[in-house]
Amino acid sequence: MMLKKIIFFIFLSSSIHASEVNLELIEIYKNIRCLICQGQSIADSNSDFASTVKLVVQDQLKDGKTKKEIYDFLISKYGEWIVYQPTLNKNNFLLWFLPYLILVFGALIIFFILKKTKDSKDN
Amino acid sequence: MLSNIGSILVFFILSLSLLIIYYSYVETQTTRTTIKKNIYNLSLFQVTFTILSFFTLILGFIFSDFSIINVYENSHTTKPLFYKIAGTWGNHEGSLLLWINILVVFSYLFLIFNHKHEKNFRLYTLIFQNFLILGFVIFLLFNSNPFSKIYPEPLEGLGLNPILQDPALAIHPPLLYIGFVGCSIYFSAAIASLLSEYSGKQFALSIKSWVQISWVFQTLGITIGSIWAYYELGWGGFWFWDPVENASLLPWFAITALMHSIMVLEKRNTLYEWVIILCLVTFILSVTGTFLVRSGILNSVHTFANDPSRGLFILIFLSLMIFTSILIFFKKHKKEDYNFNSNSKETFILANNWFMVFFLATVLIGTLYPIFLDVLTNEKVSVGPPFYNIVIIPLVIPFLLLMAIGPQFNWINSKKEKLYKTLYVFFGACLINLFLFYFFENYGLYSNLILITAIFLILHSIFDAKKSINNKKKFIFPRIISHLGFGLLVFFIGINHQYSVEVDFNLKVGEIKKFNNYEIFFKNIKVQQNKNYKSVIGSFKITDLEKENINYLNPEIRIYTNPETLTYEAAIKSKVNSDLYLTMSNLPRSDFYNIKFQNKPFMIWIWISAIMIALGGFVQLIIKKNEE
Amino acid sequence: MKNNFKKFFIFSFVIFFLSIFTLALKKDNNYSTKNLIGNQISSFQLPSLRNSSFITDKELKQNQFTLINFFASWCAPCRIEHKYLVRLNDQNKNIKILGVNFKDKKNNALNFLNDLGDPYSFVAKDPDGKASILFGIYGIPESIIINKELEIIKKIVGPIDQKDYEEILRLIK
Numbered sequence: 006m007m008l009k010k011i012i013f014f015i016f017l018s019s020s021i022h023a024s025e026v027n028l029e030l031i032e033i034y035k036n037i038r039c040l041i042c043q044g045q046s047i048a049d050s051n052s053d054f055a056s057t058v059k060l061v062v063q064d065q066l067k068d069g070k071t072k073k074e075i076y077d078f079l080i081s082k083y084g085e086w087i088v089y090q091p092t093l094n095k096n097n098f099l100l101w102f103l104p105y106l107i108l109v110f111g112a113l114i115i116f117f118i119l120k121k122t123k124d125s126k127d128n
Numbered sequence: 129m130l131s132n133i134g135s136i137l138v139f140f141i142l143s144l145s146l147l148i149i150y151y152s153y154v155e156t157q158t159t160r161t162t163i164k165k166n167i168y169n170l171s172l173f174q175v176t177f178t179i180l181s182f183f184t185l186i187l188g189f190i191f192s193d194f195s196i197i198n199v200y201e202n203s204h205t206t207k208p209l210f211y212k213i214a215g216t217w218g219n220h221e222g223s224l225l226l227w228i229n230i231l232v233v234f235s236y237l238f239l240i241f242n243h244k245h246e247k248n249f250r251l252y253t254l255i256f257q258n259f260l261i262l263g264f265v266i267f268l269l270f271n272s273n274p275f276s277k278i279y280p281e282p283l284e285g286l287g288l289n290p291i292l293q294d295p296a297l298a299i300h301p302p303l304l305y306i307g308f309v310g311c312s313i314y315f316s317a318a319i320a321s322l323l324s325e326y327s328g329k330q331f332a333l334s335i336k337s338w339v340q341i342s343w344v345f346q347t348l349g350i351t352i353g354s355i356w357a358y359y360e361l362g363w364g365g366f367w368f369w370d371p372v373e374n375a376s377l378l379p380w381f382a383i384t385a386l387m388h389s390i391m392v393l394e395k396r397n398t399l400y401e402w403v404i405i406l407c408l409v410t411f412i413l414s415v416t417g418t419f420l421v422r423s424g425i426l427n428s429v430h431t432f433a434n435d436p437s438r439g440l441f442i443l444i445f446l447s448l449m450i451f452t453s454i455l456i457f458f459k460k461h462k463k464e465d466y467n468f469n470s471n472s473k474e475t476f477i478l479a480n481n482w483f484m485v486f487f488l489a490t491v492l493i494g495t496l497y498p499i500f501l502d503v504l505t506n507e508k509v510s511v512g513p514p515f516y517n518i519v520i521i522p523l524v525i526p527f528l529l530l531m532a533i534g535p536q537f538n539w540i541n542s543k544k545e546k547l548y549k550t551l552y553v554f555f556g557a558c559l560i561n562l563f564l565f566y567f568f569e570n571y572g573l574y575s576n577l578i579l580i581t582a583i584f585l586i587l588h589s590i591f592d593a594k595k596s597i598n599n600k601k602k603f604i605f606p607r608i609i610s611h612l613g614f615g616l617l618v619f620f621i622g623i624n625h626q627y628s629v630e631v632d633f634n635l636k637v638g639e640i641k642k643f644n645n646y647e648i649f650f651k652n653i654k655v656q657q658n659k660n661y662k663s664v665i666g667s668f669k670i671t672d673l674e675k676e677n678i679n680y681l682n683p684e685i686r687i688y689t690n691p692e693t694l695t696y697e698a699a700i701k702s703k704v705n706s707d708l709y710l711t712m713s714n715l716p717r718s719d720f721y722n723i724k725f726q727n728k729p730f731m732i733w734i735w736i737s738a739i740m741i742a743l744g745g746f747v748q749l750i751i752k753k754n755e756e
Numbered sequence: 757m758k759n760n761f762k763k764f765f766i767f768s769f770v771i772f773f774l775s776i777f778t779l780a781l782k783k784d785n786n787y788s789t790k791n792l793i794g795n796q797i798s799s800f801q802l803p804s805l806r807n808s809s810f811i812t813d814k815e816l817k818q819n820q821f822t823l824i825n826f827f828a829s830w831c832a833p834c835r836i837e838h839k840y841l842v843r844l845n846d847q848n849k850n851i852k853i854l855g856v857n858f859k860d861k862k863n864n865a866l867n868f869l870n871d872l873g874d875p876y877s878f879v880a881k882d883p884d885g886k887a888s889i890l891f892g893i894y895g896i897p898e899s900i901i902i903n904k905e906l907e908i909i910k911k912i913v914g915p916i917d918q919k920d921y922e923e924i925l926r927l928i929k
Contacts, residue, residue: 027643031630038510040787040894044370044428046512048632049363051696051713051722053859054894057885059632064886081795082892086787089512091497096507100497104490104519111482118466119475125467425780427787439781447774454770458763503779508787717830717859 033062033072036089037079046089130188131196134275137181141232142265144174145258152251152258156324161247163239167254171236178232182225185274186216195281198222198274204287206660214298218289220422220438221274223301228268230309231261238313238338245326245334252320253313260312263445271441290661290688290695296356300349304376307346308418311379311411313338314386318407319453322460327400332393335407337752339390340745343383347742350376355735362696362711364630364726366734369516372430374495375417378488382410385484387745388477395539396474401464402481408453413488415446425499469540476534483527490519521578524618528581531611532588535604553591557584578622585615603751610744617737620730629727634720641723645674648725661688666712666721668699683712707731789892790911797824797906798890802880805857805865811878813906821851821909821928825876825899826888828857829864834897837915838872844924845875851901851928855879858888858896901927 034048039055047055058079065075079087091097148170155164185198189212194200202219203212216222235257242250268274314335321331353376354366367373386406392399420426423439468474494511501507533550561580589612596604633641641648651667664685671678681699688695701708709726799813816822825841827834845853855876857865860883869879882888891900894913901910901924910927912920 027631031632034632036512036514038512040789044368044430045363049361049365049368053716053885056634056715056722058889060884061886061889079889082792082889083789083894084508084787084792086508086510089510090514090518091509091511096501096505097497097509100493100511100515101519103493104486107489108482108486108523111485115475115478115482118468118478119470121466122468123470419777423781425777425783425785427785436781440778443774443777443781450770450774454766499780500776502783502785503776 029072030063030066033066033075034059036076037062038087038089040083040087130184130191130193131275131277134181134184134188134196135273137177137184138265138269138273138275140177141174141181141228142262142269144170144177145262145265148174148258149255149262152255156248156251156255162243163247163251167251168239171239171254175232175236178229182216182229185222185225186213189213189216192285194283194285195277195279196274197276197278200278200282200285202287203285204660205284207287207293208659210295210298211293215292217301218292218297220435221268221272223305224264224268224272225274226302226305227309228261228264230305231257231264231312234310234313234338235261235316238317241337242334245330246324248324249317249320249326249331249334252323253317256316256319257313260316260449263448267441267445271438287688290686290693291360294356294360296352296360300352300356303345303352304349307342307344307349307383308376308379308414310338310342310345311383311414314342314407315411315449315453318404319456322404322456325460328397329394331400332390332403336390336394337749339383339387340749343380343387344742344745344749346376346380346383347745348739350380351735351738351742354738358731359698359700362698362713362724364698364709364711364724364728369491369494369513370428370430371426371495372421372428374491375420377491378413378417378495379410381484381488381491382406382413385481385488386410388480392474392477396467398464398466398474401461404457404461408457412446412450412453415442415449419443419446420495426495471537473534473537473539476530476537479530480534483523483530486523487520491516494519522574525577525581528578528585528615528618531614532581532585535592535607535611536588550588553587554584557581557587560587575622575626579619582615582619582622586612586619589615606744606748606751608744609747610741613737613740613742613744617734617741620733620737624729624731624734627729630725632722632724634715635723636719636721645672646725646727647671647673648723650721650723661686663687663697664714668710668712670708670710670725679708681708681710683710685712685714702732704732705729788913789894790913792892793908793911795908797900797902797908800887800890802856802882802887805862805879805881811854811880816852816854816902816906817904819850819852820904821901822854823851823899823901823924824854824856824891825897826856826858826882826891826893827868827897828860829868830860831896833915835868835872837897837917838875840916840918840921841875842873844921845877848925848928851924852877856887856891857881858893859883859885 031048035046037047037058039045039047039050039052041052041054042050045055047058062075065078070078076088076090080092085092091100093101148167151164151167151170155167185196187193188196188199189203190209192199192203192205192212194203198219198221202222203215207215217226235254238257239250239254317331317335317338321327326334350373353373357368358364358366386403389399389403389406393403419439419442421428421430422435423442424436425439468478494515497511498509501509532553536550557580560583561576564579565576589608592604593608593612596602596608629644629646631643633643635641635648635650637650637653639650641650647670649669649671651669654665654667656663656665664687665682666684668681668683669678670681679701681701683699684697686695686697696711696713698709698711700710706727706729709724709728711724713722715722797813801810801812803810823841823844827838841853844851853875855878857879860881862881865879865881869876880887888894888898892911893900897915899912899916900908901912903909910924916924
């Protein structure tokens with residue numbers, strides 16, 4: 006029974022792998038901006054630039070480059086504008102940090118309201 | 129002639145606003161308890177002239193009166209009648225006239241439907257709403273007049289962008305504007321409430337229906353917009369976190385938070401300050417959104433044509449709105465005492481507001497950050513879907529949990545036994561998820577949590593529905609429908625995202641592409657001449673080798689002549705359990721065509737769930753009507 | 757006291773936001789890479805358009821300045837800017853021009869050069885466009901000027917006009 010389960014999961018994970026490579030490609034396409042379009046990724050765009058970059062990404066993936074390496078390559082050529090996920094550097098630090106700051110701030114406000122109620126009830 | 133009529137009508141609207149403001153103010157200084165008839169009459173004239181002015185513009189489009197610049201720039205004699213009419217609000221100036229219409233209609237309706245409420249409160253609402261109307265009418269007259277003339281009259285118009293020639297265009301903007309602009313009335317009511325000191329439960333009751341109406345329409349407007357993007361834009365997505373989409377989502381978060389907080393204000397007479405803040409913030413967000421979209425400072429698929437002078441006008445208007453509301457708020461607000469038990473419904477509503485503010489802040493920060501960074505440091509960054517997905521989706525998990533548990537609690541104080549039942553439901557949700565996990569495909573821990581919490585909310589809502597039918601408590605049905613809709617929405621989006629098949633490849637006519645379990649055969653290409661465009665239709669045979677079924681899809685490339693544009697029409701086959709999606713685009717100087725094929729499970733259910741969310745709000749409005 | 761601080765904070769916050777919006781109105785939101793200068797170009801190896809030879813980055817180190825020009829016969833602005841390249845080549849010994857024929861057919865490209873002149877010390881071909889990405893190109897025509905150390909000192913996105921031409925002359929003195 007245990008053997009069957011193991012075979013089942015190996016089979017499951019191997020069949021996932023075939024479609025996984027394709028999925029990763031589309032995921033990368035969706036994260037790269039088409040520079041000559043108005044707000045489209047190269048996945049969605051039909052432009053010349055988009056099709057050229059898709060070829061380059063396909064080549065680099067076949068060469069074994071990781072997603073980050075491909076993004077870094079494009080950023081070095083075209084600037085940070087070309088990638089939709091902002092990198093974590095001193096410029097973008099606030100961007101990633103502020104939403105959570107607001108979340109914590111909100112939690113504190115609610116906590117103090119509840120605490121005040123409890124205190125005034127205890128008195 | 130139409131142009132003259134239109135301009136005169138707009139001048140009347142302007143004069144009437146001034147008269148209404150003057151007479152209403154005089155009326156607030158009297159000691160009468162009812163409002164004089166002349167103010168009602170002035171309002172009636174105002175709404176009549178406003179609707180007439182809109183009809184005048186529509187007539188201009190129907191009869192192709194190209195002496196009106198707006199008609200010339202946005203229409204064409206060969207346009208089908210339906211799109212001639214819809215073209216009225218498919219442009220900046222026409223949509224602005226629609227804004228003014230909604231402002232005026234809501235102003236009038238609020239006046240006549242609120243006689244149970246205090247006189248000065250109603251009068252101040254009318255005054256401030258008319259200041260808003262005044263601002264927009266001045267903007268229209270001096271910057272964006274849809275009735276401006278052109279001489280000599282051109283023989284033919286420039287045509288309407290073919291992407292906008294879609295049935296959804298007819299309904300998406302009006303729905304969305306009723307949402308956006310509907311917020312104005314409780315913005316004005318909030319200021320009126322501060323000035324006339326008409327607060328608490330009565331104030332909540334006066335604006336409750338209006339909040340719900342704007343919420344329902346905003347929800348529907350956003351949903352129809354997504355459906356339109358899915359069918360029209362050709363990339364199979366329905367939400368791209370595009371800045372213009374975000375601009376419509378921001379007020380939605382605020383209205384949702386407001387809708388829940390009003391319940392607390394009504395039932396427990398507390399959170400008044402916060403409700404006022406939300407009322408003010410919501411319309412401020414609407415106008416900020418309009419500013420971002422029409423000023424040209426954003427880079428987006430959806431933007432109207434660029435014109436910084438519009439931006440300046442709207443910015444001045446926005447500044448006046450913000451400073452006025454802040455000044456009045458600071459002058460008139462009083463300190464409030466809060467009395468919240470941690471095991472009460474109020475606390476969970478606070479939690480809802482907490483999450484709404486977080487989601488709102490995230491989307492606002494993501495949308496504005498590139499602008500701020502560019503102005504301050506001259507660096508350009510893009511903030512797109514990966515940012516929003518990474519920040520928002522994890523928080524949806526606890527949010528769904530709270531959505532299910534919150535309504536189980538009573539006002540003020542709840543008993544512990546209710547919690548045990550909730551735990552059983554949670555366990556049931558985990559079991560269902562395990563079933564999906566084991567029998568379909570392996571997916572990550574993260575997706576597991578999302579599906580579990582979504583199923584938890586769905587189950588809870590269904591059980592609550594059963595209970596309410598048994599107890600004949602129909603007033604909780606709206607909440608059940610909307611929360612159930614939300615749970616289903618997250619569930620179907622989760623499954624869709626997990627099991628979607630998406631491929632992008634280049635193919636020549638006659639070739640076959642094989643991948644995974646699919647075989648796609650590019651049969652042939654046909655060219656066809658239609659009324660105002662030429663279409664290149666591709667014929668594709670898609671074979672699903674695993675399920676052994678065959679589908680035929682025919683995507684199109686359309687070549688329009690006025691104006692000269694190219695559009696790509698996706699071929700979509702919507703079935704109950706999934707959508708098949710195919711787009712074809714030609715590669716310049718090549719025999720190859722770029723093909724994008726997608727299999728998207730449960731796509732239709734995503735739309736149904738979203739509409740269900742709006743339905744809940746709609747049912748609540750009807751129930752209230754029946755009770756009156 | 758605390759109240760006044762809150763009011764002051766909120767007011768300054770709002771004024772900050774509105775000022776940024778006002779300033780943003782004046783900015784152009786179209787993206788351009790023309791300010792991405794200073795880096796070295798990556799090492800490359802491009803095939804010749806005419807024969808089976810190659811050109812690499814090492815050979816460019818021999819030039820004091822190199823202008824790498826991406827062009828195509830089907831590109832109308834390329835025809836208009838071409839005269840500046842011809843003039844640049846004729847009148848200046850310290851700059852060499854490397855042409856890269858982008859997504860084009862050999863015969864069309866050769867006809868283009870026959871008609872308008874050949875200012876290129878070498879014409880490479882880039883039939884699928886992939887090399888252009890290596891150089892950070894996103895539109896045709898586009899030109900990059902590098903120095904002896906292969907550092908990018910100027911980028912011209914779009915056709916070279918009179919102003920660009922004079923700027924180039926200044927840079928290569």
